[in-house]
Amino acid sequence: GAGVSQTPSNKVTEKGKYVELRCDPISGHTALYWYRQSLGQGPEFLIYFQGTGAADDSGLPNDRFFAVRPEGSVSTLKIQRTERGDSAVYLCASSPLGLETQYFGPGTRLLVL
Amino acid sequence: GNSVTQMEGPVTLSEEAFLTINCTYTATGYPSLFWYVQYPGEGLQLLLKATKADDKGSNKGFEATYRKETTSFHLEKGSVQVSDSAVYFCALGPTGRRALTFGSGTRLQVQP
Numbered sequence: 387g388a389g390v391s392q393t394p395s396n397k398v399t400e401k402g403k404y405v406e407l408r409c410d411p412i413s414g415h416t417a418l419y420w421y422r423q424s425l426g427q428g429p430e431f432l433i434y435f436q437g438t439g440a441a442d443d444s445g446l447p448n449d450r451f452f453a454v455r456p457e458g459s460v461s462t463l464k465i466q467r468t469e470r471g472d473s474a475v476y477l478c479a480s481s482p483l484g485l486e487t488q489y490f491g492p493g494t495r496l497l498v499l
Numbered sequence: 500g501n502s503v504t505q506m507e508g509p510v511t512l513s514e515e516a517f518l519t520i521n522c523t524y525t526a527t528g529y530p531s532l533f534w535y536v537q538y539p540g541e542g543l544q545l546l547l548k549a550t551k552a553d554d555k556g557s558n559k560g561f562e563a564t565y566r567k568e569t570t571s572f573h574l575e576k577g578s579v580q581v582s583d584s585a586v587y588f589c590a591l592g593p594t595g596r597r598a599l600t601f602g603s604g605t606r607l608q609v610q611p
Contacts, residue, residue, distance in 0.1 A: 419598060428503075428588050428601030429543070442597060477543065487533070488599060492542040 388412065390491035392478050398497045399468055407463040407494045411480030418461050419488060420453055421477040429477050435461060468498045501526045505589050505602035512579055512609050520574040520605045522563075522589035530591040532556075532565050532572040533599065537586045546574075546587070579609045 391410040399405050411418050416437055421429035431445040435455045443453075450468075455461040465472055475495050479488040506521040524532070534546040534556070547556030552567035561576045572589060586606045592599040 417597065421599075426603070428590070428603050429599070430601070431598035434597045436597075445598065479543075487545055487548060489545070490535075490543040 390478055390480055390489055392476075392491040392494050394494060395492065396495045396497075398499065400499050401468060401470060403468050403498075405465050405468055405496065407465075407476050407496070409461045409463070409478030409491060411459065411461070411478070412489055413459075415480035415482055415489075416458065417481045417483060417488075418455060419479040419481075420461070420463050421479065423475045423477055423493070425474075432463070432476075465496075468496075470498050472496060473498045501530070501591055501600040503589050503591055503600055503602035505587075505605050508586075508604070508606035510605060510607050512607070514581055514609055514611050515578045516609075518574070518576040518579045518583075518607065520587055520589075520607070522572045522574065522602060524570050524572065524589070524591050526570075526591055526600075532563070533590040533592075534561070534563055534572070534574050535588045535590060535601075537588065537604075539585070543588065579607070581609045581611055583607060584609045 393408045418435040420432040423429040433453050434442040438458045450466045453463045475493040477493045478491045481488045502525045504523050531550045533548045535543045536546045537543050547558040549556040549565035555564045563572050563574045586604045588604045589602040590599045
């Protein structure tokens, strides 16, 4: 079946601009996660949704980062006033109920110039 | 808090050599342990997992045993192939927090 999909696959923006990254989880998965992976590092947790609500947003680095999942399926990660340090690969993952294996999407590579 | 430490790479081996990638962890509670693999140009894929002490996860010839006494989950394969060239990530979780905690990754290069 279809896996986790993310769009766009690449995004280039200028410092100070606003960006939105989209994640489409595996159908029926109630848990959705966002991670950020910097070059040469492992993924770092940003936020976790169970259904429509953000159950844990403790990994968001500051208030420029925000994520929504209004209908409990697709999620959007929003970054305001982007900075060069935001450049990374943003990964989305989903799992059936939140306690099982997480399945990752291919990621969105964000470059802030 | 939770943390994962992996051996640094790159690890360069000849085809059919024996592979060990070390992974140790620090965690509260009773985490599950995972190895994920990232092939060039592809996303993270689950390679294997173990959910409790002394469990052995295995897949595609790779194995790892959950050792609570040494807080380790080392990845092994008896005979590597060129197609195994990738970055391997050890991870733990979820515990009280649902997120996975990843190590920094180990790049494996297998030469023919």
